[in-house]
Amino acid sequence: MEKIIEIKNLNVKAGKKEILKDVKLNIYRNKINTIVGPSGGGKSTLLRCLNRLTELEPNFEIRGEILFNGKELREYSDIEVRRQIGMVFQRPNPFPMSIYDNVAFGVRLQGNVKKEKLDEMVRTSLEEAGLWDEVKDDLKRSAFTLSGGQQQRLCIARALVLRPEILMMDEPTSSLDPAAKAKVEDLMLDLKEKYTVVLVTHDIIQARKVSDYTAMIFNGKIVATGEGRDLLEESSSDSVKSFLGSVMA
């Protein structure tokens, strides 16, 4: 069990409002690390601290330590952090361009890559995201012609093309229909072979299905952590039960 990220005493304030309080959490390599909790509990903020997207918020005050591969996150360049920690958002956000250009975007932005190499990288990423067979004949098509589930997998491919170490997913299935959702869940299980996955969700059933390690967050505090599925069983401790009650309600 190798730790890839260690979060120690992370506190985040937005103005006077405390969003995260004394968060301690480890993220393990090549596992699905799940953060569950009700909406507004600070899950997304925690995720955004990890790729420093919080820096876009002018009034956020962030204290504490986040170690990425043993080195303080702030000592990396934000460009490097975002290259090594990819992110997929709640709502699919394809760019207004072709499928190919969407996937190639990150590499064109960050790298100097020849056409053949780029083709290969786009193909690999689309394969990893389980989308290649559906789109291979029509890569020039606008990304908006894809279904919601396909769009979300396209966004996954777009993040994977940078060959990140970690893939963060912020409630990636909440806007998808059940079939598309199941596909993305299966995909996560495949992806952990190559990547570390950090999943944020309020969906306990999803967490039970895929999670290796689970942290529960409530009102900005981590209330329980543990080996994924066990923690989420009904037989757990009272505090967890009452928490589950509040989440499921």
Added chain:
Amino acid sequence: MKVISNDERASVTWKNIKTRRGKDGAARALGYLALLVMFGILASIFGYIMRGGATHITIQMLTTVGNGSTGGLLNAIVGTWLLVGVGLVFSLPPGILGALYFVQRKSMTRMASIMRMFTDVLTSVPSIVIGLFGYLVLVIRFNMGFSLTAGGMALGVMMLPYILRVSELSMKDVSKEQVANAYALGADDIQVATRIYIPQAIAGVLSGILLAISIAAGETAQLLYTASWNNSFTSGFLHSRVAYLTYVVWYGIDQPGQSAHNLAFVAALILILTVTALIVISKYVNYKRR
């Protein structure tokens, strides 16, 4: 699936982060420079006009009439407001009623979208062309002569599309449900307009009118050959020529002699203070709405 090795990660040549950061920093620096240049110019305009105006403004200037290069500005100050007033008389009714028409049920028809396009296009007719039209049609053909009416109408042509579109925008924010409810209760178009659209959109409409006034007060080209100029007050009121502040700025600075220049500066000072005040009030009114 095979695990991505560090070798594979390294096989892409990434662009130099320092170079990219450098470009970002350069863009930021240039951006701040652009802000500095722009607001430096704004400060320079306000500064010069404040200084040139404030050091020469006298009570006498504000209380006597003049001819644009000597005397006072009273006729020009009064004339500016008279022209704006007449402009409002001609632009306000069609502006507000037109906005109501667009925003009520007919707004989706093809006819309405064509009318809306015409309204937008009217804003892009150069002001000197409106002035020329005013001269040819109002002054000559309709025998108005150089007059307050002709000048005011020429200003109205410019204010109308502005008032109409801004009013329409603020009426669009009115809750559709309320409107539907009112119709369901048997209200007719006029009742919906007077009881729902106008009261709820009044702040937005008002701020649009104030902006239109601020633009009209600063216009010149429409007025040169419609209102012409008057060395005194308008004697025949609607039928006689009328003075206005922008004329003094243009004419005064072109005349030899310090006193004419002083007059131009004072006129410019009054103009920018008026315009700024109108813009600020309009923003405030619009802000209160939210």
Added chain:
Amino acid sequence: MAIVPAFVLLSIVGFVFYYSIPAIKFMGINFFTTFLWNPGIQSKPPEVVNGVLAPFGASFGILLFLLGTVVTSLLALLIAFPLSFLLALTIELYTPLRLKRGLISLVELFAGIPSVVYGLWGIVVLEPVLLNSVEPWMSANLSFIPGFSGEVYTGAGIIASGIILSIMIAPIITSVMVNSFDTAPEGIKRGIISLGATKWELGKYLITNYSRSSTYGGTLLGLGRALGETMAVLMVSGGLVNVYPGSIYSAINTMAAHIASYLDSAFFDSTGMNVAALAYLGLVLMGISLVVNIIGRKIAGRGVLRGYESD
């Protein structure tokens, strides 16, 4: 009542056209291909040319004014476009949210300053600077560029007009760009940043892709304003007539400014041909302005993203 603007617009077009008919008959296409503007001699009896009565020896060509309008407007765009892009980028990306509103209001204030005030500033501040420092330096150091060599005159002219116009249209272009950056979906902006883009790279993407059409549209709207601007140019252009500008330091004249400066002399022509020629000039100016503005509006208003719900 909604029909009033359309009625007014059509009357303007119709009447200006109607009054320019004698000049159209008189000059025909030569109006566009000659550059001499000769009011004719009133003391001699008028003559009939092409079936219309015109003052003796009169001839009207607008080539100089067309050239002046195009040159000053393009110069204005050349300055205003990069300036506006930098302003919009800075306001949108490099400014804390709290300052942003204030900056946008200041930009709007710019757009509200009357054109005679810009003209006044041009005369008392800009012209002396151009005359004493900028233009002599350009003449001495940039004379290898065609049109940049030659004598410096008064400071009024092409450069002064271009700069004043650029200051007047930059707020228009800037606010269209800011608006378009603002309405770009959060998802796109966040997505690009989370792929490791710098703010500059995000701005570059927005302007070349997402906001491309608003950028073109806004620029055209600015151009439309520059083409039709009268008073500020009238005050700082130097009012050149019947002579080609020898260099970039020369005085100049534009279509709009010429109408404003010449109409009172045109009254004295008993045949009415001088007024008709100005109406013809006004018709041409209006035609160009309307075309530029309509295209600008069409492009600026075109939805870039179909099927993209905003957050």
